[in-house]
Amino acid sequence: MRILLCGNGIVSEKYLDTYRMVRENVKGYVISDDIPLPQNSENVFHISDLCKVEFDELDIANSHFETVVQILEVGIKKEKIVLCYVGLVYEYLKQYGKLDVRVRVPAVLTSMMVESGMVYGNRIGSINNTELVINEDYCRRGTLQLLAREINERGIIGDVAELGVYRGDFSQYINEAFPDRNLYLFDTFEGFWKEQEMQNVSSGFSREIDIMNSDFSDTCVSTVMKKMIHPHRVIIRKGLFPETIPDEPIGFAFVSIDCDLYQPILDGLRYFFPRLSNRGYIMLHDYNNPKFSVGVKKALSDYEEEIGERVMYVPIPDESGSIVIMK
């Protein structure tokens, strides 16, 4: 078995972690034509050279749909293409209306769950007449949907927000779940600020390698906005939080804080928690994620010390060990 892998970031790391068979059979790497080939590497190929290379399957494990389009354009047979990231599957269906390439992503596939209405995940299509429910951090997304249902059905007042947006992958679901509320999106939209990054490492809140591996700079506002289904509801606050806090008074019904680093998380709690409506929720990411939990936990406990009271929360078993804070 000769597998070529297209992707070298967190997505491919997770993919290789999950599938041992793939790990053992990767024989080469594929990169976009605009990235120079590394010197003396015989097993790295440009997309446009793929027709000259022999392989059994090409696993696309990154979050950039452009690479799928480019690979299709050079004429690679569809039966050799494997989509390894749920966002690609979702986008593929949106663009082409059917799934005629292969897919290898963790999926929840119980028809009983579907029939009983227990599924709040991303039900996107069918393969061999089996409903395919993609597990794109199913627990995180399902939790958001249920919290949104609570908030909307109970008429909890307030806008919604995400601090730490990156490419808008979670923000889009917040936007979808709250079509009638303003969605404030706080991010540099240029990745981590070097100083805060180094501060986090020197304070022992995260390891340098975990931060350096993903600096989140490959994004911009238009990438995020393209994903929003109610774009007129989105208010972009670009820059270093908390400098980007709006002047006007705002109340919040739902907030996602997902910025990895101690300082902005503490600043986020200082800003959002006092403005959170009664029976509103804050999803705080990475609380039980070993890569970041030291800083995240300290941010929450320092905040509790500042306000002189305990914050109520429930841990959830999503991929990054989020907690749901409530009032």
Ligand SMILES: C[S@@+](CC[C@H](N)C(=O)[O-])C[C@H]1O[C@@H](n2cnc3c(N)ncnc32)[C@H](O)[C@@H]1O
């Ligand atoms: C883990 S990513 C967010 C992922 C996103 N929530 C998702 O689920 O796809 C962390 C983001 O936090 C942002 N960030 C970290 N510190 C920040 C700060 N002080 N101000 C603004 N953005 C910040 C980074 O730019 C990065 O985009």
